[in-house]
Structure formats: structure tokens, C-alpha cells
Amino acid sequence: MRVETVADGVHLVRASAVNWVIVDDGDAITLIDGGYPADAGALAASLAAVGRTPQDVAAALLTHAHVDHVGGLAALTRHHDIPVLTGETEARHARREFLEQAGPADIVRNAWRPRVLLWALHAARLGALRSVTLPEAHAAGTGHLPGRPVPVATPGHTSGHTAYLLPDAGVLVSGDALVTGHPTSPRTGPQRLPAFFDHDPEQAAGALDTLGTLDAGILLPGHGPAWRGTPADAVRRASRRAGGPW
Numbered sequence: 001m002r003v004e005t006v007a008d009g010v011h012l013v014r015a016s017a018v019n020w021v022i023v024d025d026g027d028a029i030t031l032i033d034g035g036y037p038a039d040a041g042a043l044a045a046s047l048a049a050v051g052r053t054p055q056d057v058a059a060a061l062l063t064h065a066h067v068d069h070v071g072g073l074a075a076l077t078r079h080h081d082i083p084v085l086t087g088e089t090e091a092r093h094a095r096r097e098f099l100e101q102a103g104p105a106d107i108v109r110n111a112w113r114p115r116v117l118l119w120a121l122h123a124a125r126l127g128a129l130r131s132v133t134l135p136e137a138h139a140a141g142t143g144h145l146p147g148r149p150v151p152v153a154t155p156g157h158t159s160g161h162t163a164y165l166l167p168d169a170g171v172l173v174s175g176d177a178l179v180t181g182h183p184t185s186p187r188t189g190p191q192r193l194p195a196f197f198d199h200d201p202e203q204a205a206g207a208l209d210t211l212g213t214l215d216a217g218i219l220l221p222g223h224g225p226a227w228r229g230t231p232a233d234a235v236r237r238a239s240r241r242a243g244g245p246w
């Protein structure tokens, strides 16, 4: 787990296979996503690394409810009273009223790609096959939270996928709608995840257009390193590569 401070009070945490974000306004913290089930210890350690405790977390926001983004969070919220917020649709996903996630069959179909096989084995060790639910997840406003995050509906990867713009810091937290790397990809730089990870790849392409209209100078994705540049430029680079070899 590595913690990188990318802007005043904004920290990108990079665990072994997924990222989360800590936003600190000096009073309290907004946490965005929370890693695999096996990342629970790293999640607590990342708060300690920025001088915080779980009691300082005003709320946890979800970009989406895939197991690699909510697993560690589920453990944290079992022990601490932390509101879990996202949009209406993704809140239902987080409560597991439905599940939109690549399953073992999707992985097996793609396992002839060595990177996919290696990633799948690592993900399984991190708890990817465990069923995780956040029964308390609900929809609510976020403007009062540290960083004044603005939710941006970016459906496609999941039906309720939500990106978050941090206007004061000029940071866009893009979740899995736009990433800058992934263990299944040989490339770094703005890109889309392999299509089999998207619930609706066509809709996910539309979400990129939405992201491209936003005003920010730093992109913090769900997977891969922080990237400096405008969302429009990031989207251009990601679109150029769409459909290419991975």
C-alpha cells in the first residue's frame, strides 16, 4: 500500500490491485472506495498514514459496488459507524439487491490471456470471490462533506457508477469509468478497462464523454497511477486506444 498526496488534503492510496482516495479538509475525512476484502488492514493503515483514524471519516463514498472497491470498506463499517453514500442505483447494488460483476465464467473465457489468469489468481487471494454487502449504503447529498465532492453519474461499468469531482482541489476521481492501468493491461496511461469488466460497454463509452466535459487537472482512477492533465485529454487518449490490443 502506498499513499501519494496529489493535492492539498487529497491522497491517492494504491493497494496491490486497486486504489482508494482520502480527502481531508483539516476537520474530517471523506473516503472514496475501500479496496478488496483483504485490503481491510491496508485501509486502516492508510488512514493512520495520513494521521487519521476511522472516527475521523465523515462518510465513505462509492464509485461503484464491485468487490475490489467495497471489500475493505465493509469490514471498516462493521466496526465503525460510517455512512456509506452513493447514487440511488449503486446503493441498491451495494446492498446486493442485484449484482453486476464479471464472474468466474467471464474470467475463464478470458483466461487464455496470461495477464488475465495472473490477475484472477491474485484477485482471488484478495477475496474477490467472497460475497460482500453494504446493507447501510444509501443515496444522499455529498456537498457538505470534506472536499465538497460533486457526484457525476457515469453509468456503464455498472448501472449506477458514479465519479466524483473535487472542485476545490481540481481533482477528478473517475473510479473504473476511466483508469490509467490494470494488471490485465500491458499499458499505462488513460484507458478503459477490458470490455468484459463492463456491465454495459456501450453505455460506458458514453460515460467517457461525460467525464471529458469536466474541469480538473488531476485524474485519480480506480486502477493505475494518478494522471495529470485535463479530463478531455485523458478521454481522448483512452478513446484512441479503445479496441486496441491489450
Ligand SMILES: [Zn+2]
Binding pocket: 064, 066, 157, 176
Ligand atoms: Zn469495477
